[in-house]
Amino acid sequence: MIYKVISKPGFTAFVDTLVSSNTSYGPRQVDTDLNGKPIYQFMPVSSSGDIAFDYTVTCSSAKHLIMPYREELSRFRFGDGNWQQEVHYDAPSIVLFGLHPCDINAINILDEVMLNGPYPSPYYLARRKNTFIVGMDHLPLPDCFCKSMNRHTVSHGFDLFCSDIGDRYFLSINSSKAYSLLKEFETSEPSEEDDRQLIERRKLIKQSFVTNVEVTGLPMFLDIEFESPIWEKWGDKCLNCGTCAMVCPSCYCYNVEEHFDTNLESSSKQRRLYSCNLVDFAQVTGGHNFRPRNGDRLKYRYYHHYRGFAINDNQPLCVGCNRCGRACLADINPKDVINDLRLENESCTTCVSPSPGRI
Amino acid sequence: MHDLRFTLTGQDLNREPFARHSPDFSKKSEVMITDRGYKCRITNIVPLSESERLFQLRIVDPCERNLFTFRPGQFLMLEVPGYGEAPISISSSASNREFIELCIRKTGHVTSGLYEARSGAFVAIRGPFGTSFPMASMQDNNVLLVAGGLGIAPLRAPLFWIRDHRDHYRNVSFLYGAKEASQLLFTYQFEEWKTVSHIDLRTIVEKPSEGWQGRTGMITSLFDDITIDPANTWAIVCGPPVMFKFVCTHLDKLGIPMNRMFVSLERRMHCGMGKCCRCMVGSTFTCLDGPVFDYWSVMNLKEAI
Numbered sequence: 001m002i003y004k005v006i007s008k009p010g011f012t013a014f015v016d017t018l019v020s021s022n023t024s025y026g027p028r029q030v031d032t033d034l035n036g037k038p039i040y041q042f043m044p045v046s047s048s049g050d051i052a053f054d055y056t057v058t059c060s061s062a063k064h065l066i067m068p069y070r071e072e073l074s075r076f077r078f079g080d081g082n083w084q085q086e087v088h089y090d091a092p093s094i095v096l097f098g099l100h101p102c103d104i105n106a107i108n109i110l111d112e113v114m115l116n117g118p119y120p121s122p123y124y125l126a127r128r129k130n131t132f133i134v135g136m137d138h139l140p141l142p143d144c145f146c147k148s149m150n151r152h153t154v155s156h157g158f159d160l161f162c163s164d165i166g167d168r169y170f171l172s173i174n175s176s177k178a179y180s181l182l183k184e185f186e187t188s189e190p191s192e193e194d195d196r197q198l199i200e201r202r203k204l205i206k207q208s209f210v211t212n213v214e215v216t217g218l219p220m221f222l223d224i225e226f227e228s229p230i231w232e233k234w235g236d237k238c239l240n241c242g243t244c245a246m247v248c249p250s251c252y253c254y255n256v257e258e259h260f261d262t263n264l265e266s267s268s269k270q271r272r273l274y275s276c277n278l279v280d281f282a283q284v285t286g287g288h289n290f291r292p293r294n295g296d297r298l299k300y301r302y303y304h305h306y307r308g309f310a311i312n313d314n315q316p317l318c319v320g321c322n323r324c325g326r327a328c329l330a331d332i333n334p335k336d337v338i339n340d341l342r343l344e345n346e347s348c349t350t351c352v353s354p355s356p357g358r359i
Numbered sequence: 360m361h362d363l364r365f366t367l368t369g370q371d372l373n374r375e376p377f378a379r380h381s382p383d384f385s386k387k388s389e390v391m392i393t394d395r396g397y398k399c400r401i402t403n404i405v406p407l408s409e410s411e412r413l414f415q416l417r418i419v420d421p422c423e424r425n426l427f428t429f430r431p432g433q434f435l436m437l438e439v440p441g442y443g444e445a446p447i448s449i450s451s452s453a454s455n456r457e458f459i460e461l462c463i464r465k466t467g468h469v470t471s472g473l474y475e476a477r478s479g480a481f482v483a484i485r486g487p488f489g490t491s492f493p494m495a496s497m498q499d500n501n502v503l504l505v506a507g508g509l510g511i512a513p514l515r516a517p518l519f520w521i522r523d524h525r526d527h528y529r530n531v532s533f534l535y536g537a538k539e540a541s542q543l544l545f546t547y548q549f550e551e552w553k554t555v556s557h558i559d560l561r562t563i564v565e566k567p568s569e570g571w572q573g574r575t576g577m578i579t580s581l582f583d584d585i586t587i588d589p590a591n592t593w594a595i596v597c598g599p600p601v602m603f604k605f606v607c608t609h610l611d612k613l614g615i616p617m618n619r620m621f622v623s624l625e626r627r628m629h630c631g632m633g634k635c636c637r638c639m640v641g642s643t644f645t646c647l648d649g650p651v652f653d654y655w656s657v658m659n660l661k662e663a664i
Contacts, residue, residue, distance in 0.1 A: 073394065076440040082481055083440045087395050118647065119393050119632035226661050253636040256629040258443040267441035274637075281637065284627045285445070285467035288600075290640075290662060300662075308642035 002173040004187040005194050011162070011169045014185045015048040018095060022132070025065055026097035027055040042096070051097060056141055061249030061323060062096055062103050066127050067110065069246075069273050073123065073256065076267045091126040097134045101154040102146045102319040104135050106249030108157040109317060113252055123271075132177060135161040137201070140208050145335060146320035148213040152205065165197040213335050214342060215306065215316065221341060222307040226299075230340050235295025237330045242275030244301070244324035244332075250317050251275065276301050302337060393632055396438045396483025397423045402458065404478055407544045410466075411509065413450075414473070416459045416482065427487070429453055431494060431516035432623060432651040435486030436631045437461065442472030446628040448650070449487065450512045452519035459484070462512035462544065488631040490651045492517045492621055497528065497593045503615075504533040505606050507578055507598025511535060511544050513623045513650075514597045522556040532559040532585050536578035536598075540564050540571045559585065578602065579609045589614030595621045596654075607654045617655040624650050624657070 006014065019026065026045040029038045029052050040055040042062050074087045099107075107128075114124035135158040146152040154161065159178040163170040170190060173179050190198075245251040255274040260267045274281065277297050282290040291297050309317040318334065325333025403415035418424040429435070434448045445467065451460035465474045476482070494517060502521060506514045521528055533552070537543045543562060552558045561581050563574040574581065578598075592615055596606050603622050610620055626638035626645040638645035640660045652660070 078440070081479075085395055085398075085440070085483065114634065117633055119634070121632075121634060122394060252634070254629065254634070255637070256444055256635065258441060260441045269438075269443075274635075276636070282626075284625055285470070286464075290626070296662070303641060304636065304639065308639065 002179060003190050004171045004173060004182065005165075005168050005190045006171055006182075006185065006187045007168055010186050012048045014182065015051065015097065017184075018134075018181065019045050019051070019097060020047055022095045023092060024095040024097055025062070026051040027058055028052055029055075045097065053098070053136070055098065056138070057100070057144075057321070057323070057326075059323070059327065060247050061106060061321070062099055063106065063110070063249050063251075064273075065094060065096060066107060066131055067114075067124065067252060067273065071123060071271045073269045073271050075269070078265055078267070089122045089126040091123075091130045093130040093132070095132045095134065099133055099135045099158070100138050100321075101135065102144075102151050102321040103249050104133060104154045104157045104161075105146075105151040106319045106321075107133070108154075109250045109315070109319070110252055111157070133158040133160075137161075137163050137205060139205060140210075141322075142210045143322045143325060143333070143335070144209065144320065145211045145213045145322060147206065147209040148211075148215055149316060149318055149320035151319040152209070153202075163198055163201055165194060165201055168194065170194060170198045170201075211322075211335055213320070213338050215338070218316075218338065219307045222303055225341055228341065230337075231295040231299040232293075233295075234332055234337055234340070235293060235298045237332055238277065238294045238298045239330050240277050240279055240294060240297065241329060242278045243327045243329065245273070245275030245277065247323040247327045249321060249323070250319060253281075276304065298332075302334075305334075306338070393485060396436075396485045397427060399459070399482050399484055401476055401478055401480050401482060407462065408542055411462060411464045411544055412474070414461045414463055416461065416484065417457065418459070418484075419481070424456065427459075427484075428456070429487035429516075430491035431520045432491035432513060432621075433487040433489050433516075434513075434628075434631075434646075434650060435459075435461075435484045435488065436628070437469070437473070438483035438485065439469050439472040439476070440481075440483065443469045444485075444629070445469040446488075446626075446631060446646075448513035448516075448623065450515035452523060453516060454519075454523050460515075462509070462515070464509055486631060488628075488646050489649055492595055492651055494520050494524075499527065499529065501530040501588060501592040502528050502532070503587060503592055503594040503610075504531070505578065505594065505596045505598070505602075506533070506535045507602040507606075508537055508542065509544075510596075510598030510602070510623075512597075514595060515545070517595055518552070518558070521558070522552070525556055529591075530559065531557070532561070532587075534561050534563070534578060534581045534585075536563045536565070536581070536602075538565050540568050540573075561585070577605070579605055582609055582613070587613050587615070589616075593619045593621070597623045600625070603654075603657070607657075611654075617658065618653045620654040621651055622654060622657055624652060626650070 024045050025042045027040045028043040028050055030041045031039045033039055040052055040058045041060060042058055045051050074085050076083045076085055114121040159175040161172040253274050253276055255272045257272055258267055258269045291300055305317040322333060398419045399416040400419055401414055402417045405413040407413055418427055429449055431453055434446050436444045437447045438444045447461045449459060450462045463470050465471055504514055521531055549560055553560050561584060563576060563578055563581050564571060567575045594610050594615055596603060607620055624645050628638045628646045629635040631646045633644040633647040640662055643660055
């Protein structure tokens, strides 16, 4: 990685050139909520003026720009009692601007899922290779818990990462693409003062976290608490709407569907992102549902995020952005669920007799 | 501004599936296409019962036909263009490289679409995917096959394997139960299995219909009829999830170790490649780590059956 420092006007000029000559997505204010606070989303941008550089958090993650909610996998053309299958891995090149460390970490996890293992996905690879990622750090919101998940910093997965140090940006350049783009702009080597300011900035970010979720040893806790009544309690609240998976930066479970085109001459096979909270997620043909209750499905989501994935990939799937908690209509958030689980477990180990709430 | 475009070619991708199977299951080294299906012609449709049919498929391209090999217990993704894909276990002989047989019940969207197809129509298959029954480890031992209802579909592949390599195995028993006598499938092959392959085949039905001469009751009552030597018997159990519990508990009581009982789990896979998570049980993918599991692993999987 190469480090450079760029002045703020110089950076604006760079961003202008970058986003105006490419299909670009960046954080934009789209509305205000009931309390008058701005709502941000990753939207198409064409100049630096469109971008909210000091945005707090977007409602949805940038996941759908790399893994679209709907993506065509292949197409069948019918004729003469036969068909031909067409497969395209083509993807447009895009620039993602202003991703926070948690979002970039989530993309790294998606890389792990889609590109490692026995069957790497060519569709994902095409999109990922054509994505230019510019990251930015930010001061955490009160409910962010990415520090607990150790995802408040990012070491790879981006092309360029910018840290705001007063009147300049400290740039971490992580690809030759980014380096050659920056060559046309005036940058300088970081001075000792710049380094000091970067360290100060890092410290400030680290100290600004309010929410802490204790995740050490969580896979084992989850195993022990598989039959815990708290799943039913939280399951009763859950509406099974799947919003959490929609906004989550690392939820990737999907459905494969096929539709005839209206002319009946072709059909399209599509991948649609799905949510394990939806009622038919584990249903098999014939009607048997392996996870019939709300609590089962909610539990499965937590197990996948904090236990199952942790075992397969040595890291939890969750990055701690708390988008699911903010978006949840029933007010369920990971912090409360995990703390509930932990508290119960602690009371158990201290009690001699089983606590009354347990069956 | 520089062009950021990257174009993907087929060579950029490592398509060789390297196994994450337990050492039991031999690694596959052939290159496998996973996003484009092999085109197959439906060469024959055999009605088996009211709601089950046996579809005989032949891969059209000779090269692809050569490439397609499978081991007993594996499944494939059957694509009915326009309708969708469904995971179907292969129920033909692994040594038969000309045809693939699939025993399919008409239940969902894809199978309904398939039932509309006539002989000569084209479908596509992807695969094979998943783990298989450890037929090599079972050599020189007794094999006990237990099937319930449609469970005979995945069980036909190991059965054919045993038929093809009969002298590698000692006593082979096959217990087969169904709700009614009319739901017993492949009855036309029973005689061949009994006399030619020397398989001790016993059937049982839950509800006897008129003219049924055989046994009536639950499948576990068939265990009283046969002698099982727990020291060198391997068991393969296929059927509805409820059956696993009863049968495997019974076999456990008889003294067969849990790691020598094999079951084939059912899930609705959407990709077959360990990506879509639809078949996930805890941290285990039924499509990669299964569908064939030993009972010990199943016991340790929560929500598995």
